[in-house]
Amino acid sequence: MDKYYTITELTREFGVSTRTLRFYEDEGLIHPERRGRTRLFRPADRRLIQEILRGRRIGFTIAEIREIIQVYKDPPGELGQLQLLMKKVNEKRDDLRQKRKDIDETLSELDQVEEACLTRLAEIGVGT
Amino acid sequence: MDKYYTITELTREFGVSTRTLRFYEDEGLIHPERRGRTRLFRPADRRLIQEILRGRRIGFTIAEIREIIQVYKDPPGELGQLQLLMKKVNEKRDDLRQKRKDIDETLSELDQVEEACLTRLAEIGVGT
DNA sequence: CGAAAAATTGACTTTCACGTAAAAGTCAAT
DNA sequence: ATTGACTTTTACGTGAAAGTCAATTTTTCG
DSSP: OOOOBOHHHHHHHHTOOHHHHHHHHHTTSOOOEEETTEEEBOHHHHHHHHHHHHHHHTTOOHHHHHHHHHHHHSOOOSHHHHHHHHHHHHHHHHHHHHHHHHHHHHHHHHHHHHHHHHHHHHHHHHHO | OOOOBOHHHHHHHHTOOHHHHHHHHHTTSOOOEEETTEEEBOHHHHHHHHHHHHHHHTTOOHHHHHHHHHHHHSOOOSHHHHHHHHHHHHHHHHHHHHHHHHHHHHHHHHHHHHHHHHHHHHHHHHHO
């Protein structure tokens, strides 16, 4: 029976607009089925959207996300393409590792900011 | 004697354009000194730029970065402001934790892509 | 000093990722 | 048959973050 999702079900689940999902279709990231003109999203589409949004959260562009999806659907068979892909993968990995480092550092800073806040709150609390 | 950096020294070090640094000044993120009209960057400016770029890498907007800088320069003294700040800090923390999770997941996926590539390369290598 | 290199400002343009408005189609329930 | 909620397409708009270009200064160096 393979459930279908409507577009608004998914927008609600993922907190995006219908415009966003249609945009992703225009950009060739997803290909929901149609009943007439209405889009019908399958579980596979839903999972793909999850991945797209994850890519988006970590700052991938639409083009990069499309590329990754392509690789999954149809990995390159030619030597040069494979080498190019591996180069990109390595670049992305470095990029993500840097980002993780940035995040960890920023998390520590946020801890410090919070501590400063708590100290300040204690002072104010004592003063009253 | 407190060294000064020129704008291009910093653009080279950080791989950004002069336009970018001037833009950050226009946006009130940095305040390099001037000798005449020429900007002179101090070590403190340099460190601040590092932080700005780190914020940028993990997807903070200019407005958010400005806000964080503000907090460092002049933490709020009023109760309501403090509570608001702590709320924001907590939101950011959640956001960053999600991002770190996204990154780790994506890193695993990249590992898989690479493995697939290596397998494929081996096949091709064997075939020739 | 005087030319070349570097820096400045201001205006305009671009890219990305959607937002928004308009006008019409779909469908279930009343 | 109508209402109301939802959906569709088309097309133009927007905000953030710079990039580009041109026309001046300013600085540096032989």
